[in-house]
Amino acid sequence: MINTSDQLNRYVFENTHVRGELVQLHQSYKAMLDNHDYPAHIANIIGELFAATSLLTATLKFEGDIAVQIQGNGPVSYVSINGSHDQQLRGVARWQHAPESSRLSDLFGDKGFMVITITPTQGERYQGIVALEKETIAGCLENYFRQSEQLDTHIWLFADHDKQQAAGIMLQTLPGNSENTVSKEQLADDLDHLAQLTATISADELFTLDAQDALYRLYHQETVKLFEPVQVKFNCGCSKERSLKALTTIEPTELQSILDEQGKIEIKCEYCLTNYVFTEVDVLHLLNAPENKQ
Numbered sequence: 001m002i003n004t005s006d007q008l009n010r011y012v013f014e015n016t017h018v019r020g021e022l023v024q025l026h027q028s029y030k031a032m033l034d035n036h037d038y039p040a041h042i043a044n045i046i047g048e049l050f051a052a053t054s055l056l057t058a059t060l061k062f063e064g065d066i067a068v069q070i071q072g073n074g075p076v077s078y079v080s081i082n083g084s085h086d087q088q089l090r091g092v093a094r095w096q097h098a099p100e101s102s103r104l105s106d107l108f109g110d111k112g113f114m115v116i117t118i119t120p121t122q123g124e125r126y127q128g129i130v131a132l133e134k135e136t137i138a139g140c141l142e143n144y145f146r147q148s149e150q151l152d153t154h155i156w157l158f159a160d161h162d163k164q165q166a167a168g169i170m171l172q173t174l175p176g177n178s179e180n181t182v183s184k185e186q187l188a189d190d191l192d193h194l195a196q197l198t199a200t201i202s203a204d205e206l207f208t209l210d211a212q213d214a215l216y217r218l219y220h221q222e223t224v225k226l227f228e229p230v231q232v233k234f235n236c237g238c239s240k241e242r243s244l245k246a247l248t249t250i251e252p253t254e255l256q257s258i259l260d261e262q263g264k265i266e267i268k269c270e271y272c273l274t275n276y277v278f279t280e281v282d283v284l285h286l287l288n289a290p291e292n293k294q
């Protein structure tokens with residue numbers, strides 16, 4: 001039996017300053033991998049980063065999106081997942097050859113780093129750079145939260161491309177304990193206790209149990225307040241119009257020479273692999289649009 005839901009659940013532990021999130025991905029993960037022929041370790045790291053990005057976007061307090069990218073000089077040069085506050089995500093990896101393991105250094109070499117870009121619909125963009133000091137995405141993100149947000153955080157990530165399942169859990173101290181309504185020691189004890197409970201879950205349980213059962217299995221002795229679950233979707237967001245717009249960044253003479261040679265211009269979306277084909281008429285129309293005239 002497999003869990004076929006694509007759902008994010010947020011919860012808080014009553015009488016503590018700790019919150020949690022659980023995400024389980026199936027159809028959306030499958031859609032992200034479809035037709036890409038990623039080697040196993042790359043497909044798994046995409047699954048982990050997908051779950052992680054979903055957990056991160058759920059912490060947004062405003063409308064906008066988060067892009068989490070890992071870049072490096074190993075067999076994989078680039079993995080990127082974008083997610084919006086309403087849990088629409090897409091992702092892609094660029095790679096040269098199959099890595100030997102899922103360790104970050106085996107995937108991204110010795111010069112890897114993670115970039116987290118938060119773009120509010122209104123307001124300033126924020127970017128954080130995270131060194132790949134740990135061998136897992138979860139470990140690197142725990143460091144990120146500790147250093148940049150001063151929030152103690154535990155993250156567990158799981159992915160199995162064979163089963164087309166990915167999942168993640170995050171526990172985090174709530175921001176805004178500035179009046180010290182809970183002592184630092186108490187907060188650390190609570191988080192530690194809840195992390196020990198959470199660490200007992202296995203990938204198989206997360207891939208088979210529905211969210212209610214998984215949370216009950218972990219926290220049945222705690223008082224947990226569960227919020228409405230949110231549906232997670234793979235949504236690329238690309239379109240013929242957007243791809244056409246991208247052509248405006250190319251020199252008109254260059255566009256013309258491609259048209260002369262091939263009779264058309266093709267742009268393939270690297271995320272969902274949709275192929276957009278533009279004729280000479282499309283391109284002329286674009287170049288003659290008032291906003292694109294130089």
Ligand SMILES: [Zn+2]
Nearest residue numbers: 236238269272
């Ligand atoms: Zn696309």
